[in-house]
Amino acid sequence: SILALKKHTHFSKHIFYLIVLIFPSYSSSSCFPQEKEMKMSRHISTGPSSFIPENEIIGAMPLSDSTVMFLDEEFSGRMDNLTQLMGLHPHYLQAFLRCHYYLLRMDGPLPHHYRHYIAIMAAARHQCSALVCQHVQEFEQIGVCSDWLRGLEFCPQRLRNLNEINKILAHRPWLITKQHIQALVKTGEHSWSLAELVHAVVLLAHFHALASFVFGSGVNPDLEVTEVNGVTDDLCPPAMAGLCTCHLTNSNQANGNPVCNPDTGSELEALMERMKRLLEEREDDDASEEEMFTRFEKEKKESLLVVSAGFDEEVVPPSPVARFVDDPSFGYQDFARHGEDNPPTFKAQDYSWEDHGFSLVNRLYSDIGHLLDDKFRTACDLTYYNMASHEGVDTSMLRRALFNYVHCMYGIRYDDYDYGEVNQLLECSLKVYIKTVTCYPERTTRRMYESYWHQFRHSEKVHVNLLLMEARMQAELLYALRAITHYMT
Structure with missing residues (x-):
């Protein structure tokens, strides 16, 4: 059974929670309590969104047990502002979390620290400090290659080679040609396999688009991220709103x-x-x-x-x-x-x-x-x-x-x-x-x-x-x- 697998010391919690997201029937009342509720990450003055009144978001999410359990594990009993906004549409939120989680956590062509660094590169194209801060923190928690967070010039040439396709995808994707692909997969010691490149491209597009949702919905930075010490604090002062005045x-x-x-x-x-x-x-x-x-x-x-x-x-x-x-x-x-x-x-x-x-x-x-x-x-x-x-x-x-x-x-x-x-x-x-x-x-x-x-x-x-x-x-x-x-x- 699923519960027996979970107790096995070699059964990854990541695999377990992805299975439950994909197959919600596993979260029946015999396995998980029905009355579980998520604690919201509250902003006293602004709430999850600077565009939407907090009382129209908080408590408005009839989430399935499988989604609640997953969020409880990932966010330690709290939900970030982005998830709260998407939670206004629980059916979509579950589809989003399956994909988002698979891209960042599950087995794939790219190592996990690469995935978060690519997320940082993509979000930075739109100055989306909320997403950059989140994945800087994720990168720090992995505990490798911390120097990369000092800037692009400190990361490997292999990642820097993504700069061209990152900026074109973000702003003028119709300019991408097979020559751009060839330059990435045929660069000697810094080359990408096609599988790695597809993973990277999906990550770039995912976080470019996610930046659109963050700004379009007025998602506020999470205090839990902006108040940490170190590199994240340097990048993400708590008072930064990240919005322009056009x-x-x-x-x-x-x-x-x-x-x-x-x-x-x-x-x-x-x-x-x-x-x-x-x-x-x-x-x-x-x-x-x-x-x-x-x-x-x-x-x-x-x-x-x-x-x-x-x-x-x-x-x-x-x-x-x-x-x-x-x-x-x-x-x-x-x-x-x-x-x-x-x-x-x-x-x-x-x-x-x-x-x-x-x-x-x-x-x-x-x-x-x-x-x-x-x-x-x-x-x-x-x-x-x-x-x-x-x-x-x-x-x-x-x-x-x-x-x-x-x-x-x-x-x-x-x-x-x-x-x-x-x-x-x-x-x-x-x-x-x-x-x-x-x-x-x-x-x-x-x-x-x-x-x-x-x-x-x-x-x-x-x-x-x-x-x-x-x-x-x-x-x-x-x-x-x-x-x-x-x-x-």
């Missing part, structure tokens, strides 16, 4: 976009009406393939108008995690830039996650494909059939618009999707928020978070951030895995 623009109302800042009383009803109308129009719309492509190109070009005002792209603000960043001036640029030869559109039918990426990543890094696929599907399929005060609503159209808009900004097109729906469903203040959270999350502000969907619950906005996070991660993986495929063939 402002919304009202300049992107052209080209048929919905008007910014609509009357909050009619915002929800107007959105519901547009969804109803689009459903009716779908039945009569027999647009040609050329027309569908034109609608995609229109939306892609209009995304250029979605900007955050008051931010000088040439100025790189100082950051306490800068020691882990190479080429800090390299940042996001629009996929479709005015007056330039742009990269060709990534056609999803030519290289999709379902038909291509999943099998490749699963072949080179056993089982991670299944865990990623479950996480993607859970975020996209998650629904309570509610929209604010309305019940019994099919939100699939809205969820797909959010996911596909992110991929559109990254130059990925689905030929079976009508991109004209994006303009009808996503008001411009929401587009500003999506682009900021996805492309340069460190600029996200509370004002941006509060600027859209005024009548919606905070849990619904957290769901938006889950969709944005997964859409971004999948986009990065598609470009990276396509480049690996081209290298292999």
